[in-house]
Amino acid sequence: MLKLNTIYKMDCFNFLKKLKNDSVDLAIIDPPYNLSKANWDTFKNQDDFLNFTFKWIDGLLPKLKKTGSIYIFNTPFNSAYILQYLVNKGLEFQNWITWDKRDGMSATKTKYNNGQETILFFTKTKNHIFNYNEIRVPYESTDRMAHAEKAGIIKNGKRWYPNPGGKLCREVWHFTSQRHKVKIKGIIQKMPHLTPKPLDMIERIVKASSRKGDLIVDCFVGSGTTAIASKKLNRNFICSDNSIEYVKLAKKNLKIYGGK
Numbered sequence: 001m002l003k004l005n006t007i008y009k010m011d012c013f014n015f016l017k018k019l020k021n022d023s024v025d026l027a028i029i030d031p032p033y034n035l036s037k038a039n040w041d042t043f044k045n046q047d048d049f050l051n052f053t054f055k056w057i058d059g060l061l062p063k064l065k066k067t068g069s070i071y072i073f074n075t076p077f078n079s080a081y082i083l084q085y086l087v088n089k090g091l092e093f094q095n096w097i098t099w100d101k102r103d104g105m106s107a108t109k110t111k112y113n114n115g116q117e118t119i120l121f122f123t124k125t126k127n128h129i130f131n132y133n134e135i136r137v138p139y140e141s142t143d144r145m146a147h148a149e150k151a152g153i154i155k156n157g158k159r160w161y162p163n164p165g166g167k168l169c170r171e172v173w174h175f176t177s178q179r180h181k182v183k184i185k186g187i188i189q190k191m192p193h194l195t196p197k198p199l200d201m202i203e204r205i206v207k208a209s210s211r212k213g214d215l216i217v218d219c220f221v222g223s224g225t226t227a228i229a230s231k232k233l234n235r236n237f238i239c240s241d242n243s244i245e246y247v248k249l250a251k252k253n254l255k256i257y258g259g260k
Contacts, residue, residue, distance in 0.1 A: 001018075001019075001020050001023075002015075002018050002019065002238050003238070004215070004236045004237070004238060005227075005231070005236055005237055005238075006238060006239075007221055007224065007227055007239045007240065007241070007247055007250050007251055007254070008238075008239070008240040008241075008247070009240070009241065009242075009243075009244050009247045010240040010241075010242070011240075011242040012031075012056045012059070012219040012220065012240065012242070013055065013056060013059055015219050015240035016056065016059035016060055016063060016219060017059065019063045019217065019238070020063070021062045021063055022062075022063070022064070022065050022066070023063060023065065023215060024060075024063045024064050024065060024068055024215055024216075024217045025065055025067070025068050025069075025129070025209075025210050025211075025214035025215050025216065026068060026069050026070075026071075026205075026206070026209050026210040026214060026215075026216045026217070026235075027060055027063075027064065027068070027069070027070040027071070027216070027217045027218070028071050028202060028205055028206075028216060028217075028218050028226045029060070029070065029071065029072045029073065029218065029219065029220060030073040030195070030197055030218070030220055030222060031053065031056065031072070031073070031074070031220050032049070032052070032053075032220075033074055033075050033078060033195075034046065034049040034078065035075070037194050037195070038194055040242065040243065041194075049078075050078075050081055053078075053081075053082060053085075054085055056219065057082070057085065057086070057089075060217075060219070061089060061091070061124075063217065064124045065124065066124050066125050066127060067123075067124070067125070067127055067128050067129055068123065068124045068128070069094075069121065069122070069123045069124070069128055069129065069130075069209040069210075070086075070091070070120075070121075070122050070123070070124075071097075071119055071120065071121050071205050071209070072119070072120045072122075073099075073117060073118070073119050073197070074117070074118055074120075075117065075118065076116070076117075076118045078118075079096070079118040079120055082120060083096070083120055086120070086122050091122040091123065091124060092122060092123045092124070092125060092126055092128070093122055094121040094122060094123055094128075095119075095120075095121040095171045096118060096120060096121075096171065097118065097119035097120070097121055097171045097172075097173060098116050098117075098118060098119075098171065098172045098173065099116055099117045099118070099119055099173050099175060099201070100115065100116055100172060100173065100174045100175075101115055101116060101117060101175070101176070101177045102115075102174065102175070102176045102177065103115060103176075103177040119173075119205075121209075128209070129209055129210060129211060129214075130208060130209060131207060131208055131209075131211070132168060132169070132208070133165060134207040134208060135169045135204050135207050135208045136163065136165040136166035136167060136168060136169065137166050137167060137169050137170075138166045138167075139162060139166055139167050145162045148160070148161060148162050149161065149162055169204070169208075173201065173204075175198045175200060175201040176198065177198065195222070196222060196223040196225060197222075197225050198225075199225055199228060199229060199257070202225045202226055202228075202229040203229045203232070203233065205229075206226075206229045206230060206233050206235060207233060210233075210235055211235075212233070212234045212235065213234070213235065213236065214235050214236065215235070215236045215237070215238065216230045216235050216236065216237045216238075217237070217238055217239070218237070218239040218240075219239070219240050219241075220240075220241060221239035221240060221241045221246065221247070221250050222241060222246050222249075222250065223246065223249055223250055223253055224239070224249065224250025224251070224252075224253040224254050225253075226239060227239050227250060227254050227258065228253060228254055228257045228258045231254065231258040231259060232257075232258060232259050
């Protein structure tokens, strides 16, 4: 068994082999997308990419507890294949989450502009953890909610009052991409990792689908966001990446942003 709260330099397949079966409460996976953004994101063809993807999925699934959850990032196109594979494996589909990245402009003029990524949320069984109250979001109609706090709103014959924590979280998420969060004087900077995910978005996933002390796994840790969110929220983590540069980056970021 690998040590808790450690980031390993190890490819996803060897890493997953070393994890104990039925030990993982939550897997947050941001794998290659086959967009040829770097060597690690480049495959011979779509079949080669899907074979790679299905192989690491097969390695991960036995590690999940019966109450465990898995979130997988990818393009909408790739996610359609991944979704069907997970369904065929007997997992429980929960949500197709659309991440509205607020990521600037696209130049395409032959189709609708791309501005999203997909996050598939599956669970091992129907008996899973979901802390819906932990991820409530602000109501949009502030004036109406202010009135409702005093007098309530009649719904289905009953008087309803807004929840002080906000409304239940929906499956379209509005998080600005990380590269737009770290602009200097309005200029996007070159980042040490090509595709870092926003920390507040990963924190939402950790809060929703795990409890304090649970084990969270990420076998493509990249810049370390999963490890950082886990540590900040008092969860255990075991993470890996095949790149020594990214492992060093993740460990550095964990020290800076992970808190005590």
